[in-house]
Amino acid sequence: MVERRLKWLAWIVVAWGASIFLKLVSLQVIHHREYVNLARARQELVVEISGPRGTLFDRNGQVLAMSAPTESVYINPLKVPDLGLAAQILSAELQLDRAELFATMQAAKDNHRGFLWIKHRISYDESQHLKSLNLDWISLQHESQRHYPNGTLAAHLLGGVDFEEKGNGGIERALEADLKGVPGKMRLLTDVKRRGIDSRLASEPRAGQPVTLTIDAHLQFVAERELAAAVESHNAVSGSLVVMNPNTGDILALASYPTYDPNRPPQSSDIKNRENHAVSVPFEPGSVFKVITLSAGLETTKLRPDSPIDCHGGVLKLPGRVIHDSHGGTGVVPMETAFAKSSNIGAIMVGMRVGQENMYDYMRRFGFGRKTGITLPGESAGRVRKLSIWGTTSLASVSMGQEVSVTTVQLAQAGSVVANGGLLVRPRIVLKKGSQVQQPSAPVRVIKADTAITMRQMMEGVVLHGTGTGARLAGYTVGGKTGSAQIYDYAAHHYTHSYNGSFLGFAPITNPAIVVVVTINGTHGTAGFGGAVAAPVFKVVAGEALRVLDVPKDLPDDGLQVASVVPDVSDLADADLTAQGNILVDGDEEAPQAANASATQPVGPVAPAVPAPPDTRPRVPNFSGMTMRAVLAEAAAKGIAVVPAGSGIARMQSPPAGAVLHEGERIRVQFSR
Amino acid sequence: MATLARVFHKHEAAGPGGIPARQAGAPLDACALRALPQEDVFFYCKKIDNSRLVREPDPKAGGTCWSVIGAACLAALLLTAVGTVKVSTTMSGYKLEDLRAEERRLQDEQRALDLQEAELLSPERLEKLAKEQNLVTPSAGKVFRLDNNRPDGTVAMVK
Numbered sequence: 158m159v160e161r162r163l164k165w166l167a168w169i170v171v172a173w174g175a176s177i178f179l180k181l182v183s184l185q186v187i188h189h190r191e192y193v194n195l196a197r198a199r200q201e202l203v204v205e206i207s208g209p210r211g212t213l214f215d216r217n218g219q220v221l222a223m224s225a226p227t228e229s230v231y232i233n234p235l236k237v238p239d240l241g242l243a244a245q246i247l248s249a250e251l252q253l254d255r256a257e258l259f260a261t262m263q264a265a266k267d268n269h270r271g272f273l274w275i276k277h278r279i280s281y282d283e284s285q286h287l288k289s290l291n292l293d294w295i296s297l298q299h300e301s302q303r304h305y306p307n308g309t310l311a312a313h314l315l316g317g318v319d320f321e322e323k324g325n326g327g328i329e330r331a332l333e334a335d336l337k338g339v340p341g342k343m344r345l346l347t348d349v350k351r352r353g354i355d356s357r358l359a360s361e362p363r364a365g366q367p368v369t370l371t372i373d374a375h376l377q378f379v380a381e382r383e384l385a386a387a388v389e390s391h392n393a394v395s396g397s398l399v400v401m402n403p404n405t406g407d408i409l410a411l412a413s414y415p416t417y418d419p420n421r422p423p424q425s426s427d428i429k430n431r432e433n434h435a436v437s438v439p440f441e442p443g444s445v446f447k448v449i450t451l452s453a454g455l456e457t458t459k460l461r462p463d464s465p466i467d468c469h470g471g472v473l474k475l476p477g478r479v480i481h482d483s484h485g486g487t488g489v490v491p492m493e494t495a496f497a498k499s500s501n502i503g504a505i506m507v508g509m510r511v512g513q514e515n516m517y518d519y520m521r522r523f524g525f526g527r528k529t530g531i532t533l534p535g536e537s538a539g540r541v542r543k544l545s546i547w548g549t550t551s552l553a554s555v556s557m558g559q560e561v562s563v564t565t566v567q568l569a570q571a572g573s574v575v576a577n578g579g580l581l582v583r584p585r586i587v588l589k590k591g592s593q594v595q596q597p598s599a600p601v602r603v604i605k606a607d608t609a610i611t612m613r614q615m616m617e618g619v620v621l622h623g624t625g626t627g628a629r630l631a632g633y634t635v636g637g638k639t640g641s642a643q644i645y646d647y648a649a650h651h652y653t654h655s656y657n658g659s660f661l662g663f664a665p666i667t668n669p670a671i672v673v674v675v676t677i678n679g680t681h682g683t684a685g686f687g688g689a690v691a692a693p694v695f696k697v698v699a700g701e702a703l704r705v706l707d708v709p710k711d712l713p714d715d716g717l718q719v720a721s722v723v724p725d726v727s728d729l730a731d732a733d734l735t736a737q738g739n740i741l742v743d744g745d746e747e748a749p750q751a752a753n754a755s756a757t758q759p760v761g762p763v764a765p766a767v768p769a770p771p772d773t774r775p776r777v778p779n780f781s782g783m784t785m786r787a788v789l790a791e792a793a794a795k796g797i798a799v800v801p802a803g804s805g806i807a808r809m810q811s812p813p814a815g816a817v818l819h820e821g822e823r824i825r826v827q828f829s830r
Numbered sequence: 831m832a833t834l835a836r837v838f839h840k841h842e843a844a845g846p847g848g849i850p851a852r853q854a855g856a857p858l859d860a861c862a863l864r865a866l867p868q869e870d871v872f873f874y875c876k877k878i879d880n881s882r883l884v885r886e887p888d889p890k891a892g893g894t895c896w897s898v899i900g901a902a903c904l905a906a907l908l909l910t911a912v913g914t915v916k917v918s919t920t921m922s923g924y925k926l927e928d929l930r931a932e933e934r935r936l937q938d939e940q941r942a943l944d945l946q947e948a949e950l951l952s953p954e955r956l957e958k959l960a961k962e963q964n965l966v967t968p969s970a971g972k973v974f975r976l977d978n979n980r981p982d983g984t985v986a987m988v989k
Contacts (some may be wrong), residue, residue, distance in 0.1 A: 209941070220945070220947075220948035223944065224941075225942050225944075226938040281942060304945050306948035307948070307952040308952065310952065352924060353924070353930075354924060355923045355927070356927060356929065369860055378953035378954060421925075597966070657886065686868050699966070
């Protein structure tokens, strides 16, 4: 009996021990993972570590765009003790409408919603005030917000971001992959009071790469200011401006007007303001394009700056149309004079000597008809019609900058070819990604170096005594070309009296440091021509750029000669306003039939040049081999202004010996031993 | 005092059905106790006189005591040391996490300050301030820098 009882007792004890053991196995082996997760959920907090978006800098390290941490407020309406009081507190702290907020909170509570956003991206002060209230039903979520501290500065270049901080324009969109940051996660082990004891990185955060742009913030500001003033003062529609380093392709400023504030989300009312006119909106360049025509002429024909060009007294009849020179016209003049005065007929004569194939070839060589590859979305390639669909008078049109559409940045690229000695350099916006410097693209030879030098001299003539006198700078030699292209109305099929006034220029002539292109779209009257509206903008912007870049002067400050008469800035491309359908639109090869049978014939070779009358204009003397004393003495005797450089014997001079010496023109003489 | 002996003695006096359990004439065993009813278990008590028993002094007992005490103290010290390390680790963990949170807060504050600095240095604001102070932009070639090695271009003189 005793033994039985003892046995029962023993079995009870064994059973008890076994049940304890089984429970332990159940807890620590079978349901181990479940309880570990439960414990972790209670003990661990998942903390997000921000991966901020990359900052955008200008070339001098000034911040153009950066992301800063911010917080958003949310509540659980079901846990708020008093909705009315909560609405009062939150509306006072966050500047919200109390009644509207209360209604929203009440509706959320009635719908049993446990989560309600109150306000996104509050300010630092608002965040601190809310935290100081110590109310457990107010929760804050960390977020990031993109800021553009300079307001509208470089808005079209920078672009903007959407509510998820994803680029939706400009560099922000073009370099989204580099700029985008990836947030990380950290598991924080906490005690009962939710204080952190230990932490473990669950996923590594990745900050976006900082990007340095080529632009100079101060230059950009000056460019935007002057462009806005010019567009508004001339009641124009829009404008664009590009400042470029012709040797490296660095864009120092790129302005477009109208502009917008990237700090504000896009509105339907400012869609047009967000168009980047410098890159995305092509236009007919007009007389500015004569730079390409004459460059092609120098390269492919025997034309020289002093070659006589018959401007037909300012009127030229072509099949189906009549071309006029806007300033009354001239007879036979040297090519450089026709260029300086922006004679349309002179340009057409040169273009005809060049020929269609060569003209098309050089247009493409200068980069027209294809994108420059600048790191901005929405770039337009402009339009260069295929040679096979050129019409009877297309060569004439193209020679004076019509029947072709270009962008401002393409004009800057083309101007750089002349400025840097004949090389096509791609414009670029990005200087560095992180610490890695982006190498400029390899330049491509477009024209010969001496062609470029000759073009520079002719373009200096435009500024000295042509249509571009408004672009003269004190202390610097300047070369440029004005353009005043009539805007074509595609609906009415004729040109209007609105113009695109442009100026393409560079300085200094001896070693151009900058190329500046200014275009004002939708100007009116003679005051809207390029020389009147764009050249003054060039003067201010180029002057500031040369000062900022510390470019040494190549003229004394008092070398700026003010023209004694009102300069003739008229360089209108095609004054044929009365003819109908005289411009061939894309694909439309219809040409109005002229009464004269000969007008239906394709334009043939140019008639032999009319013998020029005896030229009695002063010529540049030959200083080669002379000492500086002898050069200065001869120049003083003849009343010629000389700019000597170096010492020793005269080796080179510009303009060359025998060239026509224009009034006020200085001769640069290089001396060496 | 109610003891088993007394209880058994009473029962013995009474016997089953009042019949005394012990028959007259049976020898009296001083140590034998009354048997339990219907049981064959007999209890005996024995008086043991241990007054002459003297505990011999154990020379090792003291040492053992001290050893036990020492071991206990050592164990306590070890536990304290382990506990202290753990507590110290936990306290350091608190400090470390506080420092990390402070670092994150300072980094966020630095970004906010960088942003504020950028806003203060915006060209538009500087232009406005310059106009208010009647300052003009120097023309080219009129600015002389004393120390060209400094990247910020210290300006000493405007001619």
